[in-house]
């Protein structure tokens with residue numbers, strides 16, 4: 511580990527590896543399934559830039575100017591974009607606007623082996639692949655460097671990522687020019703790439719086929735009933751509500767998040783982003799006339815630059831209060847609380863293997879699946895008997 515941070519502080523923003531002039535920083539120190547930066551002393555020229563760039567040990571956390579934040583409930587009018595985005599498709603609309611104005615967009619995509627990485631593009635098809643939350647740590651070093659290089663062209667650039675990545679990028683760039691727009695999201699925390707790979711291995715063993723497509727939050731059964739949806743080479747499909755899926759249970763129950771997520775410094779809009787997006791949870795209560803279960807974003811505008819971009823988007827927008835967004839989305843202001851089973855999960859994973867820990871501690875037991883299916887069958891029969899649609 512770099513000697514100026516610990517596992518609780520390092521958010522893996524990749525600012526240090528991006529700035530290192532001799533590529534001496536390697537991510538090869540494993541802790542609770544994440545790989546942390548270490549210095550290769552044979553390459554290091556002791557310039558200390560990695561220390562000065564690290565946002566985890568800096569005091570600077572942004573305070574919003576007067577008149578901000580400004581909040582909205584919003585969604586795109588484009589049905590395909592809405593279906594394929596996690597909440598209201600606002601990222602897609604903003605990204606489309608930027609490339610239509612000759613700009614670039616940097617966001618997270620899967621590579622061919624389902625590792626998540628940030629990439630920079632002007633291609634609408636790559637922006638389509640950026641849609642959808644990928645709940646696994648994204649690698650940003652190459653993308654940070656590319657953004658820095660492209661800023662010289664003075665064209666608009668939109669970067670979208672976790673709040674800690676926004677902080678890391680700003681620190682790496684030192685100054686944020688007017689043509690760089692930063693969008694982050696309400697962040698629950700993030701599992702590791704290793705966890706995702708182990709989960710994919712398990713799925714491939716069960717289905718006896720390779721995964722060809724992976725959506726963490728598919729809306730086939732509605733936004734409120736999001737499902738993990740995995741397609742396999744042999745044509746089979748895995749669909750499971752996120753509350754029952756093993757990977758999402760590890761994520762939602764705060765068992766497999768990155769150590770720094772439990773003390774995240776970027777809550778309460780402190781990352782420095784221009785716009786913060788989130789699922790507008792509680793929409794069925796706060797906005798019953800707008801919510802139709804297709805997805806709605808809570809949009810929090812933090813700066814004049816963010817407002818300028820948002821005003822240009824031709825989408826459905828409904829002014830609301832910050833409190834209406836925060837009320838059902840506590841991760842806007844508080845870090846997720848560590849689950850007491852976290853240590854047991856990782857000690858089992860290390861003693862045996864990750865696949866075993868996932869099976870034993872996160873996978874739904876057969877008896878519970880049976881009980882759940884039985885309950886659903888009985889409910890259907892009951893509604894059929896009383897002659898109502900369920």
Ligand SMILES: Cc1cc2nc3c(=O)[nH]c(=O)nc-3n(C[C@H](O)[C@H](O)[C@H](O)COP(=O)(O)OP(=O)(O)OC[C@H]3O[C@@H](n4cnc5c(N)ncnc54)[C@H](O)[C@@H]3O)c2cc1C
Pocket residue numbers: 594595596597598599600601602616617618619626640641642643644645646647648670671672695696697698699700787788789790791807808839841
């Ligand atoms: C790890 C994670 C945790 C989240 N936690 C919450 C939460 O607690 N509450 C809440 O309301 N919303 C949360 N969100 C955000 C939410 O899921 C939506 O992404 C957000 O509402 C924007 O929705 P959208 O429909 O506009 O765009 P989407 O299409 O969902 O957003 C796509 C954008 O998200 C970025 N992105 C996707 N995966 C990653 C990743 N692994 N790392 C960095 N950037 C990524 C892409 O670059 C793209 O720009 C989280 C997202 C992620 C990735």
Ligand code: SF4
Pocket residue numbers: 512515519520521522523524525526527547563564565566678
């Ligand atoms: S710059 Fe980012 S990745 Fe590097 S040590 Fe600091 S927090 Fe960790």
Ligand code: SF4
Pocket residue numbers: 529530531532533534535549553554555556557558559560561
């Ligand atoms: S001190 Fe300089 S050369 Fe050494 S790892 Fe840090 S940034 Fe790289």
Ligand code: SF4
Pocket residue numbers: 521672673674675697698699700768770771772774775776
């Ligand atoms: S919770 Fe904080 S530290 Fe964790 S990924 Fe999100 S922004 Fe980064």
